Amino acid sequence: MEKILQVKDLNISFHTFGGEVKAIRGVSFDLYKGETLAIVGESGSGKSVTTKSIMRLLPPNNSEIKSGQxxxxxxxxxxxxxxxxQSIRGKEISMIFQDPMTSLNPTMTIGKQxxxxxxxxxxxxKSEAKKRAIELLKLVGIPNAEIRVKQYPHQFSGGMRQRVVIAIALACNPKILIADEPTTALDVTIQAQILELMKKLQSKIDTSIIFITHDLGVVANVADRVAVMYGGKIVxxxxxxxxxxxxxxxxxxGLISSMPSLDVKDEExxxxxxxxxxxxxxxxxxxxxxxxxxxxxxxxEQEPPMFKVSDTHYAATWLLHPDAPKVEPPEAVKKRMYKFKGNVRPIPAEEGK
Incomplete structure (x- = not known):
């Protein structure tokens, strides 16, 4: 497969009053043409910093790419x-942010944006661009596009605003689309619609997607590959x-064990x-x-290297060393393994209430 993006030994720091925060420490990964790579991990693991560095959207006054490519x-x-x-952002690489309301200008019509x-x-x-804007609104599933193109963000629901943000990101047919938790601000029903929309659009426009999320249920349904981040590293x-x-x-x-599932009963x-x-x-x-x-x-005492599990699977844990004791995944992980992809989606806690 063709590599469209290569991140090599990336190190990023933030200079604060408390000292140097080493936010990204030796991150490396490749993105292939037409694939969806999900980056998962807890808040503070470095997911958003990594992807914002690809767009060069980190604050210039206190962030620094120390090394890497x-x-x-x-x-x-x-x-x-x-x-x-400026010639790459929006044209070659686009980004969808978490909250669609803060991504849109409230004083401009959707069409102008x-x-x-x-x-x-x-x-x-201008006339050609307006025609294309209407086509994009139809593409992302907004009805009455000819009328809606003249309206303002406050006249749209949260799910519709996120569709507009996706339309803007796709306007120039980017080679890479970065989605930074694009469904976090939406209720679970709209989440499913937006995720389904992104899967359909990817097949139509043949773009590569980097999908940032903390919801492993989302990952199981949209990703081709997964990178798990912790402490500024891919583990x-x-x-x-x-x-x-x-x-x-x-x-x-731990991440898999902490996912709620309707199929796992009587378990804390x-x-x-x-x-x-x-x-x-x-x-x-x-x-x-x-x-x-x-x-x-x-x-x-010593940081583990990336051990090779298969040609496509690597993990940085000393448990994979030939001399390490054999440790099986906990029972909670085993119970959830067979339910992920192609079966039952593990649902967020609020959906199961």
Whole structure:
């Protein structure tokens, strides 16, 4: 498969009054043409920072890409000028943010906001751009597009606003679409509609998607591959089946165990003990060791490398070392494994109430 994006040993820091926060520590991954890569993990694990660095949207006053490469074609985004990035953002790489209301300008009509990237990047005539805006609204499932194109964001529901944001992101047929928890601000019924819409659109426009989420149920339904992040690092990466049917990292086990499921009865919902690491002073060994009930002595002293499980599956845990004791995933993980992809979607807690 053709690699459309390569992130190599990326290190990003934030300079704060308390000191240097090492937010991203040696992240590497590839994105292939036409695939959906999901990046999952708790809040603060580095998901959004990683993807915002691809768009170069990190605050310039206190963030710094310390080292590494973000290769998009023949461009290293990590070192590209702002002028170059302006020609890439919105045209080659687009982003959908969490809250559609804050992503849209309340003083501009929906039509003008969709037309903006078409006028700037595609150099379309105004009448042609308006026609394309109406086509995009129809594409994302908004009825009466000819009328709605003249309306303002406050005249749309939350789900419809998110469809508009998707239309804007897709206006220039980007090669990469970054979706930063695009369904978090929506109720679960609308979530399902938006996710289904994105799957249909991907097949139509042949774009690659990076999908950021903390909802493993979402991942099971939309992703081709999954990268699990913790403490500013990718700790496991593989196909969606490998991550859900054969997870290897104890942190991945914890995430799967903490997913509510209607099919798991009479069981207290698992919560990963402890808190994420302080990246002002990153731990010496495995960052997950203090929260890991299966931690070995070496976890506190030395950071584990990425061990190869298969050609597409890697995990950074000393439990994969040939000399490590054999540890099976906990029972809560096994109960959920067969229910993920292609069967029953694990539902968010609020949906099961």
């Amino acid at each position: 973000i290769l998009f074609g023949d461009v290293d985004i990590a070192k590209a000028s702002e002028r170059k990035m 969709i037309m903006e990237p078409l006028l700037k990047h595609q150099k379309m005539h 496991e990466i593989g196909t969606v089946d490998e991550i859900f049917y054969n997870p290897k990292h104890p942190y991945t086990w 919902l698992y919560a990963i003990p402890g808190t994420p690491p302080d990246l002002l002073n990153p731990p010496k060994g495995d960052a997950f060791a203090p929260r890991n009930p299966y931690a070995l002595k070496i976890d506190l």
